[in-house]
Amino acid sequence: MLPIPSIEIDSHTQSWIAGGVFAIAAILGYFYYRRTIPPIPRFTRLLLSILRALAVGMILFLLLDPILHVVFVARRPPTIAVLADRSASMSIIDKAGSRSDEIHSLLTTDLPPIIPRRAEVKYYTFGTSLRGPFSAPSDSIGDETTDIAGGIRELTHERNRENICAVILISDGVYTVGENPIHESEQLDLPMFTIGVGDTTEQKDILVSRVSTNDVVYAGTKIPVDVSIKSTGFGGQQTEVTLLDGTHVLDRTSVSLPDGTAEVGAQLSYTPQGEGVHHYSIRVASMPGELTLANNQRSFSVRILRSTMRVLIVASSPGPDLSMIRQVLAEDKNISLRVRTQRYQGGYYGAPLGASDIDSSDCIVTIGMPSAATTVSTIALLGGAVTDRRRPMFIVGGRDLDYTRLLAMAPSCPLSVVATSPMEEELEFSLEPGHADHPLLAPGPSIGTEVWNHLPPVFATQSTYQPREGATVLGYLKRHDSAHPQAILALRNLGGVKSLAFMGYGIWRWRLLAQTNQESASLMTSFLPAVVRWLTSQSEGKVVRISPIKDQFSSGEPIGFTAQVYNENMQPMDDASVHLSVGNASQTFELDLHPTGSGRYEGVLNVLGEGEFTFKGQARHDGTELGKDAGTFLVGGLNLEFLDTRLNVDLLRQLAKRSGGYYFSGQDVHNLQSALDTLRVLSPSERRTLLSYPLDQWPVTLALVALCLSAEWAIRKRRGMI
Numbered sequence: 001m002l003p004i005p006s007i008e009i010d011s012h013t014q015s016w017i018a019g020g021v022f023a024i025a026a027i028l029g030y031f032y033y034r035r036t037i038p039p040i041p042r043f044t045r046l047l048l049s050i051l052r053a054l055a056v057g058m059i060l061f062l063l064l065d066p067i068l069h070v071v072f073v074a075r076r077p078p079t080i081a082v083l084a085d086r087s088a089s090m091s092i093i094d095k096a097g098s099r100s101d102e103i104h105s106l107l108t109t110d111l112p113p114i115i116p117r118r119a120e121v122k123y124y125t126f127g128t129s130l131r132g133p134f135s136a137p138s139d140s141i142g143d144e145t146t147d148i149a150g151g152i153r154e155l156t157h158e159r160n161r162e163n164i165c166a167v168i169l170i171s172d173g174v175y176t177v178g179e180n181p182i183h184e185s186e187q188l189d190l191p192m193f194t195i196g197v198g199d200t201t202e203q204k205d206i207l208v209s210r211v212s213t214n215d216v217v218y219a220g221t222k223i224p225v226d227v228s229i230k231s232t233g234f235g236g237q238q239t240e241v242t243l244l245d246g247t248h249v250l251d252r253t254s255v256s257l258p259d260g261t262a263e264v265g266a267q268l269s270y271t272p273q274g275e276g277v278h279h280y281s282i283r284v285a286s287m288p289g290e291l292t293l294a295n296n297q298r299s300f301s302v303r304i305l306r307s308t309m310r311v312l313i314v315a316s317s318p319g320p321d322l323s324m325i326r327q328v329l330a331e332d333k334n335i336s337l338r339v340r341t342q343r344y345q346g347g348y349y350g351a352p353l354g355a356s357d358i359d360s361s362d363c364i365v366t367i368g369m370p371s372a373a374t375t376v377s378t379i380a381l382l383g384g385a386v387t388d389r390r391r392p393m394f395i396v397g398g399r400d401l402d403y404t405r406l407l408a409m410a411p412s413c414p415l416s417v418v419a420t421s422p423m424e425e426e427l428e429f430s431l432e433p434g435h436a437d438h439p440l441l442a443p444g445p446s447i448g449t450e451v452w453n454h455l456p457p458v459f460a461t462q463s464t465y466q467p468r469e470g471a472t473v474l475g476y477l478k479r480h481d482s483a484h485p486q487a488i489l490a491l492r493n494l495g496g497v498k499s500l501a502f503m504g505y506g507i508w509r510w511r512l513l514a515q516t517n518q519e520s521a522s523l524m525t526s527f528l529p530a531v532v533r534w535l536t537s538q539s540e541g542k543v544v545r546i547s548p549i550k551d552q553f554s555s556g557e558p559i560g561f562t563a564q565v566y567n568e569n570m571q572p573m574d575d576a577s578v579h580l581s582v583g584n585a586s587q588t589f590e591l592d593l594h595p596t597g598s599g600r601y602e603g604v605l606n607v608l609g610e611g612e613f614t615f616k617g618q619a620r621h622d623g624t625e626l627g628k629d630a631g632t633f634l635v636g637g638l639n640l641e642f643l644d645t646r647l648n649v650d651l652l653r654q655l656a657k658r659s660g661g662y663y664f665s666g667q668d669v670h671n672l673q674s675a676l677d678t679l680r681v682l683s684p685s686e687r688r689t690l691l692s693y694p695l696d697q698w699p700v701t702l703a704l705v706a707l708c709l710s711a712e713w714a715i716r717k718r719r720g721m722i
Contacts, residue, residue: 025057040719048712055708072689078119078165078682085171086125087146088641092292096199100141102666103170103197107137114673119682122162126151128556144554145640149181152188165681166191172198173648176640185659192659195669198647202261204233207295208282209263209643217272218334220307227266227282235259240285243268272304277551279612279634295642299634301551309536312361313339316368316398320508332529344373358385363535368398370409379409386412392535395501412499414471414492421462427477428457430485435474443530451520456513460504470494498535544627546617555610555636563593563601565619572599580617610636
């Protein structure tokens, strides 16, 4: 039955004023129709007086800004939330029996008779996330992770809406993701009664417990993979461990399993091919009598980079900067060098510089270029490498650098010359604090950004530079006679073409004269290869970048995507449309990402089946394509639910104790009835819903005024008073 509402009328004035308004209206109506021409019956005069009084009274009353309040009060019975574990570990059959059958029996047979009649029951399931409420128990099982803390946290949002007064949690007590749930149970502030499912003893099983390898690798380089195999009850037996790329075997080895419950290591290796994210798996051969085969395989993902970065160095003349840069880059086995050094009389030492050098390079390093001896054809060739072939460039200054022709040779250069001067000075480098977090400034794990402020001085001419559009200044040279430092190190990423410029020279000092400090001694050894990697990294220069939030998802987990969209000047775009197509050989899904600001977009795809999936995305603006991106990700293969298959009684006891409840095993669950019957928090609650209507804006009120006036006019017309 619907609750009967209470009705109140509120006004900004006191109630006696509102009463006086209607009294005045009644008096006016009475005197207006006390005598009429022509005379009419007394009943008609009374009716006209009432209609006139109501119309005038309501008009005057509406001037007081009255508000109609309608209050609905709904009584809700107490609710008990039953949370059932739906993770994959509930499919295990151990010495205690089938966990899924035990949960089904608890939900359908054991619990219903012992729930107090005064309480309602709402059923929920949890694993990767909380699902529900359901009016009847759900038997679905299969989530690849268990987040008990997350399930309890989500239940707090349901608490007031459903008037939840107590919680019954059924689980094996093993959480594979998220934090320890004890804190969340205390925050929920509801008595929690936990029921344990499963066996507390170790089960006879063998599984892949850990895979350790590099997350980022280079193609063509042999990569080791360290594997830990955990076994129980197979001591002294041999088993085979295999490294797979899909169904292709990359490596295999045999291990001898230890006695009792212990781990044994296995060493495998592979040589990655191609580029991008790739997925591999480790499989351990099954043994007779295992608890489950679901944990005999584990997948992992790696990001494969191109094995060799081809660098072309073009120098205006031989010199110490050329020697240092050449030597440092040659020490990196992933960098292939080609050097062209200009002769003073013209031409180049060794082979001449040609278009084939540009075509076979991934990035270009210029040192002191162009000089007075640099030909127009060379400037055009290098300039075309940027504009036509979109080659990234690292520009290093020099004493004989011809600044008037620099931008013709390097159109993407982040710095332009405002004034030139051939005068040379020795200056110290100073880091730009606002960009100290740029990865180029901390290229190695043992190198802090402060090292840049303690380097030996270098040389520069007294020319003045200013950043160009889209440039980011990373460092300055400090002039003693100027309050404004000179921008000297800057980068730029314009329309996908990246460039870095250091307009000083003598940087050989940063290696040879910095040997007394361990950090500064290794700076150039890390910095120069990092520059090459940054320049040749394609993803940094893309105007559209789309990726999943991680490379591997658990089964049953929502798939999140992020995107970044920029215009050709690398400025974020918030008004683009980003569409994704996600799928594999058997299914395809479409997804539109929504903007979140600063050129970022997000979207979530519902749960996918297990396997490797590809995605292709496209960004458009006003019907014009801005760019595309594509990639792969993996769903499933984590098998976290089968790494620890024992019932965790200690955690379930702690959850119950900290929340004011009790722990029960499946055998003594009947004792839960007395605990629930004496539970004082099982009490109904009231939910008040207030609806407010400003009467001066309510069409019904205005319609009543019009109806009264219309009825009065009709009666007067009929009686010949008009």
